[in-house]
Amino acid sequence: MSQKVIPIQPIPPSGEPPQTQSLYEAQKKIYPRSVSGLFARWRWVFVWLTQLVFYGLPWLPWATEAGARQAVLFDLAARRFYLFGYVLYPQDFIYLTALLVISALSLFLFTAVAGRLWCGFTCPQTVYTEIFLWIERKVEGDRQRRMKLDAGGFSAAKLGKKSLKHFLWIALALWTGFTFVGYFTPVRELGSEMLAGRMGSWEVFWVLFYGFATYGNAGFLREQVCKYMCPYARFQAAMFDKDTLIVSYDAGRGEPRGSRGRQADFAAQGLGSCVDCTLCVQVCPTGIDIRQGLQYECISCAACVDVCDSVMDKMNYPRGLIRFTTQNALNGQGAGRDVLRTILRPRVLVYTTILAALSLGLAIHLATRTPLKVDVIRDRAALSRIVAGGKLENVYRLQLMNATEETQHYRIGAEGLAGLELASDGEVSIGPAEARWVAVRVQIPYGSAAPGSHTIHFTVESRGGDAHVREKSVFLVPR
Amino acid sequence: MSDFTGNFWSVYVAGITLAGIIGCLVLLWLTARKKVASTTDNTTGHVWDEDLTEMNNPMPRWWMWLFVLTVIFSLLYLVAYPGLGTYQGKLDWSSKSEYEKEVKRANEALAPLYAQFTARKAEEVAGDPQAMAIGERLFMNNCAQCHGSDARGSKGFPNLADGDWLHGGSPAKIAESIKAGRVGVMPPMAAAVGGSDDVKNVAHYVLSLSNSPHDSLRAQLGKSKFGACAACHGADGKGNAALGAPNLADDTWLHGWGEQAIVNIVTSGKTNSMPAQEGKLTDAQIHVLASYVWGLSNKPAQAKP
Numbered sequence: 001m002s003q004k005v006i007p008i009q010p011i012p013p014s015g016e017p018p019q020t021q022s023l024y025e026a027q028k029k030i031y032p033r034s035v036s037g038l039f040a041r042w043r044w045v046f047v048w049l050t051q052l053v054f055y056g057l058p059w060l061p062w063a064t065e066a067g068a069r070q071a072v073l074f075d076l077a078a079r080r081f082y083l084f085g086y087v088l089y090p091q092d093f094i095y096l097t098a099l100l101v102i103s104a105l106s107l108f109l110f111t112a113v114a115g116r117l118w119c120g121f122t123c124p125q126t127v128y129t130e131i132f133l134w135i136e137r138k139v140e141g142d143r144q145r146r147m148k149l150d151a152g153g154f155s156a157a158k159l160g161k162k163s164l165k166h167f168l169w170i171a172l173a174l175w176t177g178f179t180f181v182g183y184f185t186p187v188r189e190l191g192s193e194m195l196a197g198r199m200g201s202w203e204v205f206w207v208l209f210y211g212f213a214t215y216g217n218a219g220f221l222r223e224q225v226c227k228y229m230c231p232y233a234r235f236q237a238a239m240f241d242k243d244t245l246i247v248s249y250d251a252g253r254g255e256p257r258g259s260r261g262r263q264a265d266f267a268a269q270g271l272g273s274c275v276d277c278t279l280c281v282q283v284c285p286t287g288i289d290i291r292q293g294l295q296y297e298c299i300s301c302a303a304c305v306d307v308c309d310s311v312m313d314k315m316n317y318p319r320g321l322i323r324f325t326t327q328n329a330l331n332g333q334g335a336g337r338d339v340l341r342t343i344l345r346p347r348v349l350v351y352t353t354i355l356a357a358l359s360l361g362l363a364i365h366l367a368t369r370t371p372l373k374v375d376v377i378r379d380r381a382a383l384s385r386i387v388a389g390g391k392l393e394n395v396y397r398l399q400l401m402n403a404t405e406e407t408q409h410y411r412i413g414a415e416g417l418a419g420l421e422l423a424s425d426g427e428v429s430i431g432p433a434e435a436r437w438v439a440v441r442v443q444i445p446y447g448s449a450a451p452g453s454h455t456i457h458f459t460v461e462s463r464g465g466d467a468h469v470r471e472k473s474v475f476l477v478p479r
Numbered sequence: 480m481s482d483f484t485g486n487f488w489s490v491y492v493a494g495i496t497l498a499g500i501i502g503c504l505v506l507l508w509l510t511a512r513k514k515v516a517s518t519t520d521n522t523t524g525h526v527w528d529e530d531l532t533e534m535n536n537p538m539p540r541w542w543m544w545l546f547v548l549t550v551i552f553s554l555l556y557l558v559a560y561p562g563l564g565t566y567q568g569k570l571d572w573s574s575k576s577e578y579e580k581e582v583k584r585a586n587e588a589l590a591p592l593y594a595q596f597t598a599r600k601a602e603e604v605a606g607d608p609q610a611m612a613i614g615e616r617l618f619m620n621n622c623a624q625c626h627g628s629d630a631r632g633s634k635g636f637p638n639l640a641d642g643d644w645l646h647g648g649s650p651a652k653i654a655e656s657i658k659a660g661r662v663g664v665m666p667p668m669a670a671a672v673g674g675s676d677d678v679k680n681v682a683h684y685v686l687s688l689s690n691s692p693h694d695s696l697r698a699q700l701g702k703s704k705f706g707a708c709a710a711c712h713g714a715d716g717k718g719n720a721a722l723g724a725p726n727l728a729d730d731t732w733l734h735g736w737g738e739q740a741i742v743n744i745v746t747s748g749k750t751n752s753m754p755a756q757e758g759k760l761t762d763a764q765i766h767v768l769a770s771y772v773w774g775l776s777n778k779p780a781q782a783k784p
Contacts, residue, residue, distance in 0.1 A: 023510065025537035027540065381623060388730055395628060439629035
């Protein structure tokens, strides 16, 4: 087996006549071999971290004056989003936008520096696949036994193992769906509703739907999501350059590959360090051969790094035949030691600057946020009217949105025209996290302003004085 | 659709829809196989940017079956629901009946909530904060378009938040107005009153009834002509709720204040109408709404839990 293959080389067509071939092919099932090592341990650290947050967060209580509530709850029905101490309204979607932009930029930055670490360690697709694979391995055994089990005929033992596996998968998937719905409807009530068997039909739908998606994605689709569906896999190459960390096989050191005795002097046999054990192919969750060079299917999970290192240890060779490295380092430029040059690239600096500015802006905006929102809408029926006492009156509807969890007393005022005054009660009390429409009448003495539209401002102030909002509107004076 | 266009367009639309679906299947069939240059290393032979090669990796086959499934789904959908010209679909679905079903379902779901209000008198319901919150929303959706969001009306649309009522201000009368609507007719009275000068005099007399600024000489002259108006508005001009005739002796001016406004309405008359809400609102909703409107100008009785 000393066949020579050089990775990433343009290979012209062989010149044989074109053949007709199906564009769709039956999928070959991948049986990733289990792997242990530094990166496998890191992956499990991230599995635990992400899943503790996901499964745990809905159960976290948050104390308020009105009593404890769920710390994180996106109450779609009431259109209130509770995030620890914050009560957000749909009008606060700008924060979500900022958060999404920050997430996207973080991904860009991360990818430019360290490649697809997101994919290999924290992407839900990877994390759930990892958990499901763990269950599969516990029930059916590792690679060889699973392949044998699937290849073998029907037996009671096979039925038992398969049933147990699917039962555990479905239980976990349903729990995941339940947790997901728990972010949108109070999870404790949802739990007691479920136990009493009277969950709402939409809640049942989403638990089943999200559960089904988890079961299907982590149990069956697995690497196909990364290969055929994930958009990030398609454009991540645009963020790569030759200083980006990638999982790579050191062809210069490994080739020509070939099997040999442990004590043999492989250099004398004309061989490189690669013993051609194909373990790196067997552990790959996307089923690629990393020795063929960087491929878009590679999710940087570093399973091949772990397994190759273990082989190198057995052979008493230095580690790192497959390792995280950069294209430039592989080519002998910078020799992998010039970390500063690798990190401080214009692309990385630009991403970092924009990301820092956005994060800072979001933090400042959130910290100095006024816990009151006011929408002013002119009355749609009466443009303007003359009332007793020779006054000209305009009617407005003010929506006061209390973004605190205490009852607030607000004073409404109007300014911007001579003699402008409120004809209705300007004192309003709004309950915790309540939004209410208040009809407000504003008058000026008849004839004190020219016909036409005049800009006025409404001011709303909380009694404590910690919230002050000024909103623009217009006052109409008829001809 | 065929009511006014004939059958042609129905067939035309159905034809395009079905041809499109069949076309998708044919396209899928034709493109599922492709001639590729065979290479020994499973690449397509494309090389660009010096060393990037394209692997020849066919899509998974289940992907193709998903396409086929969507086509089957679309055909089943077109059998069940209207989508082919004038064909109504096996389920006999229509947006109108769906809407009516939803309204019925919502009303049934809300019936227990409304039952606690209909069991009580309007004066009590007006003191219930929950009922008033519901009443406010009903008002905003059904009444505010004319009467304003503060219920104080405008020219031609009565103020519901004062103590002045054209047809009586008891909760029962308000509910009656909401349910059946009202038509207020002021006939043109210029001929009955006399010449245009007489109309002017009557206008000043009417203004004098409420001590509004007026010409007292003209008011004196107009008083004798007011007889024509007294049939509806009463001899003292205080109106008649049974006829819906406004009180002219207060300072509420539904159709505008001042000599010119009164002259106009005496000369031309006016028909004002409040549309009936029966059929649009349920009896229980009208009860809550009437209580809300009554509560705007009256101090409600303390609600009993």
